[in-house]
Amino acid sequence: MAAETFGALSLVPPLLAIGLAILTRKAVPSLFVGVWAGAVIFTGGLGVVQTFDWIVAAIIADDGFQATIIVFTLLLGSGVAMVWNLGGSYAVRDWAIEHLDTQRKAGLAAWVLGLIMFFDDYANTAIVGSSMKDVSDELRVSREKLSYIVDSTAAPVATLGISSWVAFQLGLISDAYGELGLASAPSAFEVFVRSIPFNAYSLLAIVMVLIVVASRRDFGEMLDAEHRSYTTGAVNREDAVPMQDVKDDLGEPHAENPRLINFFAPVATLIAVTLGAALWTGGLSAGAFAADPLGALWEAMTGADYAGALVYGSFAMVLSGFALGKVYDILDFGEATDATIDGFGIMLTAVTVLVLAWSIGEVVSALGTAEYVEGFIGEGFPAAVLPVVVLLFAAFVAFSTGTSWGAMGIITPVAIPVAWSVTGDHTMVAAVVGAVFSGAIFGDHTSPISDTTVLSATFTGADLIDHVRTQLYYAVTVVVVAILVLLAWGVTGVTPLVWLPLGALALVGLVYGLSELDARRKGVSPIATDSSQREK
DSSP states (O other): OOGGGGGGGGGHHHHHHHHHHHHHOOHHHHHHHHHHHHHHHHHSSOOHHHHHHHHHHHHHTGGGHHHHHHHHHHHHHHHHHHHHHTTHHHHHHHHHHHHOOSHHHHHHHHHHHHHHOTTOHHHHHHHHHHHHHHHHHHTTOOHHHHHHHHHHHHHHHHTSSSSHHHHHHHHHHHHHHHHHTOSSOOOHHHHHHHHGGGOHHHHHHHHHHHHHHHHOOOOTHHHHHHHHHHHHOOSSOTTOOBSOOHHHHHOSOSOSSOOTHHHHHHHHHHHHHHHHHHHHHTTOOHHHHHHOHHHHHHHHHHTOOHHHHHHHHHHHHHHHHHHHHHHTTSOOHHHHHHHHHHHHHHTHHHHHHHHHHHHHHHHHHHHTHHHHHHTTOOTTSOGGGHHHHHHHHHHHHHHHHSOHHHHHHHHHHHHHHHHHHHHOOHHHHHHHHHHHHHHHHHHHHHOTTOHHHHHHHHHHTOBHHHHHHHHHHHHHHHHHHHHHHHHHHHHHOOOHHHHHHHHHHHHHHHHHHHHHHHHHHHTBOSSOOSSOBOOO
């Protein structure tokens, strides 16, 4: 049966999985039901065989990219376990408690780290989440709040510089312009640079994290989570199922005298080897670098195999743990091997959710969900609202498929030709490119079947659905302001560089206003404190 014949039924599996996950707070069975429902629709029968065919296909899809990410995730779990057993996490916690003695300082540290780790969102969530989790716990920051800080910094910042995200999008831009067959056209890099001010959601999401962290004001379910954590010390909800709980899974560290080097050396190894491997897989050579350093670096970073680089980096992180265990006489070879295997174990839930989320991707591909959604995009839209329409479509695809890259791959080849046919203007093309980024990341932030959402919850030790539910309020607030920014540009033609600062000011007002309203409704303070109840 042809994919396009499924029509609106193609929306059922992803929306069913997402809806069940949010309602039941059980990600794994909800995702499996979504895959199975898709198999029933696709086959017209019980669909069991097709269900498991899709699950297997999801693991080996994209020329092994997703299998590579599984290996990276498992190895990173081993690296985390190694750092834990060496006492590195305790050493960082002790140092951070001495220097980061307030929730605001801890949140700002996590935000700054997220900005620094711009080159890959997976590595960003892993390093920032793992390094800040213990100190956040000591300061009674909820795991939901830490997950939000990590998630809403990692992917947005990865769309603004040299990263795996940008490399992927540059290829899509280049292909789309090639299909247009224009006599003269700007380079893909130039279009990307011009698109940055139109990537309003990403820019404002980063600002929103700073506002929330600096003000310590919350609203929605995050306000409840922060009051629970601050007043009771329960960083997770009582019935929560954390994606990872290192202390419960691994017990107490082997090290009697925690050392900072046992944290920073493995993390530095991960970063250095990952970046070095990315440059190597991107074809950087000494001759090219000597002739044109910036050009050679750019070519290497945009052509790199980031998935492979992450595997090499995480493996090197594990090896550094073996070496440190030997040097400081903390772990012998057998104990280090056991720690490596135990580290695989703490990632099994994350890997299971990732595989099932990718399986939903196989379902929507087979049912033609993307083609069905794509059919609503045409050339009849008014130019002023075209970027907003593109943002919303990209958001829906990312939300329902769980993959922002998939949304970019689906929407960009359609949006660029439509933008050119409607206006014949390269600025409008740049605007829709930025809108695709914005929509894809917003959809990612609100979907429980998104890989970056899963990994953010994993490395901060949060319950996946609790993370999605608490982040949702902030993501929706930001996307509303981002849409207004794009509409203002579309109507007035005034550069978004003027509207973005106004959008940031609007977010400040919304955070203060919504936190006051929600706190008053709940009878608590908008800032979680020891005396959390409002004075009557």
